[in-house]
Amino acid sequence: MPEREFRYWPELCDPEGIDYALVWQPEPGLLTSLPNLKLIVCLGAGVDGILADPSLPRHVPIVRLVDPYMTDTMSEYVVLQVLRLHRQDLDYRAQQRAGEWHERAQKNACERTVGILGFGTMGQDAGRKLRMLGFDVAGWSRAPKDVPGFATHAGAAGLDAILARSEIVVCLLPLTAATDGILNAGAFARMPRGAAIVNAGRGRHVLEADLLMALESGQISAAVLDVFCEEPLRPDHPFWRHPHIIVTPHVAAETHPATAVSIVREAIHCFEAGLPLANRVVPARGY
Numbered sequence: 001m002p003e004r005e006f007r008y009w010p011e012l013c014d015p016e017g018i019d020y021a022l023v024w025q026p027e028p029g030l031l032t033s034l035p036n037l038k039l040i041v042c043l044g045a046g047v048d049g050i051l052a053d054p055s056l057p058r059h060v061p062i063v064r065l066v067d068p069y070m071t072d073t074m075s076e077y078v079v080l081q082v083l084r085l086h087r088q089d090l091d092y093r094a095q096q097r098a099g100e101w102h103e104r105a106q107k108n109a110c111e112r113t114v115g116i117l118g119f120g121t122m123g124q125d126a127g128r129k130l131r132m133l134g135f136d137v138a139g140w141s142r143a144p145k146d147v148p149g150f151a152t153h154a155g156a157a158g159l160d161a162i163l164a165r166s167e168i169v170v171c172l173l174p175l176t177a178a179t180d181g182i183l184n185a186g187a188f189a190r191m192p193r194g195a196a197i198v199n200a201g202r203g204r205h206v207l208e209a210d211l212l213m214a215l216e217s218g219q220i221s222a223a224v225l226d227v228f229c230e231e232p233l234r235p236d237h238p239f240w241r242h243p244h245i246i247v248t249p250h251v252a253a254e255t256h257p258a259t260a261v262s263i264v265r266e267a268i269h270c271f272e273a274g275l276p277l278a279n280r281v282v283p284a285r286g287y
């Protein structure tokens with residue numbers, strides 16, 4: 001964006017001179033210290049790191065990054081991990097380490113139920129790609145929605161229904177007051193025995209102690225986790241070496257500067273032209 005002058009925090013020189021803030025997890029108090037701020041552009045899809053700031057200037061609009069490149073990346077991650085769980089890859093890796101030749105009964109994808117919590121931009125794209133592979137996919141959102149080809153559920157009653165039907169639960173929710181800790185002992189108990197989870201939303205969606213207990217009891221058979229309550233995951237965290245957990249270091253869908261730049265430029269252009277802002281965050285909703 002050569003047409004713009006950029007300042008890089010913490011060397012902002014004069015805070016009065018900043019019109020637009022491009023941020024992901026800004027230090028609390030930073031945004032309110034910019035008196036002429038006009039627009040906040042989130043450099044990621046999730047805005048929990050911005051909305052967590054109690055001093056956030058509420059009159060400044062926020063837009064988040066919705067980049068088809070990132071959406072594709074997330075779908076790759078989800079498809080990879082669902083296939084690993086579906087094809088019992090963790091068990092076969094353990095058998096390989098033990099030098100054990102043992103064929104496991106295998107379902108077809110059309111017999112495998114997948115439930116996606118958070119059926120928005122990323123959830124629906126991942127859902128379509130899983131469906132192309134034959135999986136029986138359902139989605140859960142806040143507001144009821146009709147998405148052709150999918151069973152859809154919404155709200156608290158819908159959560160019970162999707163958990164009860166899903167052998168693999170994929171979390172692609174934003175972190176809000178309503179979704180914090182949503183994958184807890186109660187949720188695990190409502191899933192079919194031996195169900196697995198993939199969490200690429202936010203770490204706080206999963207109650208870590210509840211997950212370890214559910215894995216211990218066999219209620220949950222495996223978990224693929226990309227996000228954690230504390231990142232980086234501390235070296236002595238039990239998740240690292242758990243035989244039924246796959247850990248990835250928050251890489252499911254990283255921001256891709258080469259494609260993100262035109263989206264950021266367009267957001268600022270729309271703001272300056274007085275046009276409606278795409279992907280505007282609703283702070284009261286939390287996403």
Ligand SMILES: NC(=O)c1ccc[n+]([C@@H]2O[C@H](COP(=O)([O-])OP(=O)(O)OC[C@H]3O[C@@H](n4cnc5c(N)ncnc54)[C@H](OP(=O)(O)O)[C@@H]3O)[C@@H](O)[C@H]2O)c1
Pocket residue numbers: 044045046047066074117118119120121122123140141142143144155172173174175176178179200201202226227250251252253254287
């Ligand atoms: N691990 C990574 O690398 C990575 C990368 C990018 C994003 N993410 C995570 O993925 C999340 C989703 O991104 P997105 O672009 O798909 O967001 P999105 O388009 O806003 O979709 C969010 C979905 O969650 C649903 N939802 C929100 N609150 C809910 C509630 N209380 N109950 C039920 N459903 C609820 C929304 O329902 P409605 O459709 O009714 O609004 C919507 O379907 C981000 O917020 C971020 O946390 C992770």
